[in-house]
Amino acid sequence: MAAALGAAVLALWGATLACSGRSAPPASPQASPPEPPFEPSQPTSTPLPTVEPSAALAEARAAWREGRSEEALALFAAAARDPLLAAEALLGASAAAADTGDTAGAAEYACAATEQAAAEALMRQAAFACGVRALAAGAPERAAAALARWAATPWNDRLQPYIWAVYASALWRTGDRAGADAVWHQAIASPQGSAALRAAIYEERARLAAVEGDVSGERHWLERLVGAAPTPANWYALAVAAARLGDGEAAVAQLRRIIESAPGSREAALAVAELKAMGAPPDPGLEGYVAYRRGAYADARAVLSAAVEEPGLDPEALAFRLYYLAAAYDDAGFYREAVPIYDRAAATAPASAYAHRARYWAARALEAAGEHRAAAERYRTLALEMPPGEFSGEAAFRTGYLLFLAGAPREALAAWDALPVPRDGRGLYWRGRALQAVGDGTEARKAFAAAAAADPAGFFGREARRALGEPVRSPMGYEPLPPAVPPDWAAIAAWLVGDPSVAQRFERQTAARELLLVGLRGEAEAAVAELERNAATPAALLQALWEAWDAGLADTAARLASRLLERAGGEAEAAPPDLWRLAYPVDFGAALDAAGARYDFDPLFLAALIRQESFWDPDAVSPANAIGLTQVIPTTGEAIAAALGVADFEPSDLTRPASSIAFGAHYLAGQLQRFGNEYHALAAYNAGPGNALRWVGPPGEAPADYVERIPFAETRAYVERVIANYERYLALYR
Structure with a gap:
């Protein structure tokens, strides 16, 4: 087709x-040799072609x-x-x-x-x-011919280094190695070039050297690449090249660097295997940790069970190994087996960060095993008697919450009064529920009102309004999206930096828009990411946000806008609505609207799900190989394709926004129809309908009861965040 x-x-x-009356283009002439490098002046904004509206x-x-x-x-x-x-x-x-x-x-x-x-x-x-x-x-000859003029008579803008880079690649492939070297040098040396472009050049040169069997050259360029882009994949490639040259010491150093700096990466597991094969096995604690991070819990238990018995270990090192051995049991569902190992970790190094974490997760394991009273006592001890740590507030909340679940609301209220419970929407909501249970309706309403005020666009604020009898919008039922309007950049600049005129001085500082226009999305994202990394002031970060929006990178713009709002802390709610809309975009609106109309649900609900699933990145791929905006797994995609009558389905189709939206909407609509409410449907979307059905409680229970009952922390947080996203979208777009 x-x-x-x-x-x-x-x-x-x-x-x-x-x-x-114009003839077809003639064959392009042979590329002329490049001119010597020029001395650039200050870069100018790339003039963009303008055409009549169409x-x-x-x-x-x-x-x-x-x-x-x-x-x-x-x-x-x-x-x-x-x-x-x-x-x-x-x-x-x-x-x-x-x-x-x-x-x-x-x-x-x-x-x-x-x-x-x-x-x-x-x-x-x-x-x-x-x-x-x-x-x-x-067709490198054709590429070289097309670019020769623009390489030889350069413009002083951000696109020029990219033109040189492509031209150099074409020259190399036509056999003009000297010309290619000279032009690549221009691209690398250009002050208008980006670190991402330099890394791409180093990567290409390493690949070309490898194709020609030049291992020394490959290593040279990989070393440059690692300097420009220190990633696990690049470290691993450099280790392999060093090993092929017989430099085992350098190879081992790179492999250990991967394990220590990126233990959760795919390359970390490869590094462990390589080090063992080279006779330089990694620290057993780190080996077990790498297995744990990739979800290989049985492997982690096998390695760490032996590692914790190693004599002469430093207490901190032993606590680390014990903690992750316990976690490997805990995360695999062996809750009771995990508890004594957590306790041993806490006792081994009582002042370490792992002691605090071990005490908390031991209580969570008991809670998961159904021992609520025992877990509540452990939470109380951690919150009240132990030094403060990252889980102190959560332990204080769960002390009272488990007592409430155990049918002791008065004890729950007393525990919350005695402990440092965060005064957030969640804590206030459950306080209201406990007050309801003891018959104090007046104080319960005050608690719910406080929860709604503390979490106005969040999950527990929504549930507090429900408890107060206020209307809560269901996503069931279609309502068209409002027309899209450009952001008021002057209002954003006035709030952020106190000067609305800043918005009038925006100009393109990267080639992101030009790169995206020719389909080079990854390169465009890298260009804006570098601008963000170099942004030392709020005004510079705002420039990066505008650049992402101007280029059409809605996901990058959403991340940057969210970063600005996070920096504002408690002042964020006063930010202009358009800054919030940039953080909560409605991209691909036609596809969203069509999906909502087809399945009779609010397209903003699907937008809320997409923001949590992929943060609007069409190319997102999860560790579980879920792909695209709506993070559909290929096997599920095959079933959806059959249901929708889509022939010749390929997993790569899921990176197409329209396809991902259509597939995700179909699956979400099925769960909404099956369960009849958004909470169970979201749990099913994330953890599967079988799990979602297993967690369903008695008819008429409050949604918060269902969500708190979900034993998977990821799924529980997922449901809460999507609902919070939906509340924010409703506030911004309805």
């Missing part, structure tokens, strides 16, 4: 050429953003009928074709756009896209 649509685009483009082009771009690539190709074909829009339409068709896997077609469209562009900014953008796409299609 993609090929047929591609032919339509090219046919329409040919017709446009005929109507305009509903067809806007619709095509919306389809492309949502991952409806085949439909986008057809829409770009319609837009290409207008000679004034042909270049823009061909660039869009290039990106859409690339998303369908048609690399040759993507190159054709992008290179054709260079001949249709009138303005230099658009011509240069098209040449960059042509270079990227031709290189991907295995």
Whole structure:
């Protein structure tokens, strides 16, 4: 289908050429050698191509953003009928074709756009896209020819280093190694270049050296790469290269670095195996911890059971090993077996952080085993008699909560009065429930009112309003999304830095928008991430937020806006609504609205779920291999595809926003229909319908009772957060 649509685009483009009297582009000349590096002045903002507004082009771009690539190709074909829009339409068709896997077609469209562009900014953008796409299609000569002019006569902007990088790759593949080296040097040395771009160049050069069997060269570039991007994958690649050169000491150092710095990474498990094979096994405590972090609890128990018996251990080291041995039992459901090991960890190093944690989790294990009274006493001891720690407040709350569950509300109230319980929405809500249970309706209402005030857009604020008899919005029933409006940046700047005029001085400081326009989403995100890392002031962070929004990176913008709100602390509620809307976006609104209409639920509820599942990142992949905005596992995706009549389903389809939204909405709607309420449905979405059904209590119980009963901490927090997200979305958009 993609090929047929591609032919339509090219046919329409040919017709446009005929109507305009312009001939088809001739074969590009041989690339000229690069000029010597130039001395740049202050970078300027990249001039972006401007075209007349076109509903067809806007619709095509919306389809492309949502991952409806085949439909986008057809829409770009319609837009290409207008000679004034042909270049823009061909660039869009290039990106859409690339998303369908048609690399040759993507190159054709992008290179054709260079001949249709009138303005230099658009011509240069098209040449960059042509270079990227031709290189991907295995046509380096064409890529080099397209970029030669723009590499030799550089612009002083943030896109230029990317042009050099692609041009250098093309020259290398055409055999011009000296020319490639010189141009790569320009890209690396350019002050307009980013650390992410330099890392990409080092990675490519290491890969090219490996292909040619140049292990020393591979190691050289990997060392540069590790300096620019110190990640577990890069450390592991460098360790492998060092080992191949016989430098076992350097290889061991890199492998140990992975285990110590990133024990939860995939590479950590590989590093453990490699170190053992090299006769340099890691510390048994760290080996067990790596197994625990990847969820291999049986392996962790096997390693740590022996490790805790090692003689002569420092108390801190022994407490660490005991703590994670207990956790490996606890997380696997062996609650009673975990308790004495937690106790031993606490006794081994009483002043360590692990002692506090061990005491808390020993109580949680007893609670999970159903021993509420014993657990409550342990919580009370931790909160009242032990030095304060990270779980002191939670222990104080759970002391009274378990007494309440045990049918002793007066004891619960007395415990809460005597302990340092946080005065948050959760604590106040359950105090209200205990006061209700003892018949003190007046004080109960005061507690519920305080909970609603303390947590106005949160889970327990919602449940407190329910307890007060106030209306609580159910997501069941469709209501269309409101029209999207641009943020009021002046209002945001006035609140954040006290100067609304800051918003008038925003200008692009990265090539993120240009990179995204040719489909290089990862590179665009990296460019904004570097801007964020270098933001030393609130105004600089606001610039990074604007840059992400301007580029169309809603997930990055949401994260940056959330960071600004978190920095504001208690003042965040006074922030302009548009800053909150940036933190809680409604991206891909047409797809969300269509899903809500189809399944008769509020599309804002699906938005709330997406924010928790993926934080609006279309390419998100979890450790469990859940993919996309709605984090659907491929096996579940296959079943949903069959139900929806989607043929030829591939897991990669889940990275397409429209598909992910459709699949997630279908599954969510099924759970809403099965359980009849949002709380059970969310638990089923996260932990499976079987678990959600097992946790259901007596008819008519309050939702908070169900949620607190969920034994999985992740699922319990998930339900609370999605509901809190929904409350915030309702406040912002309804």
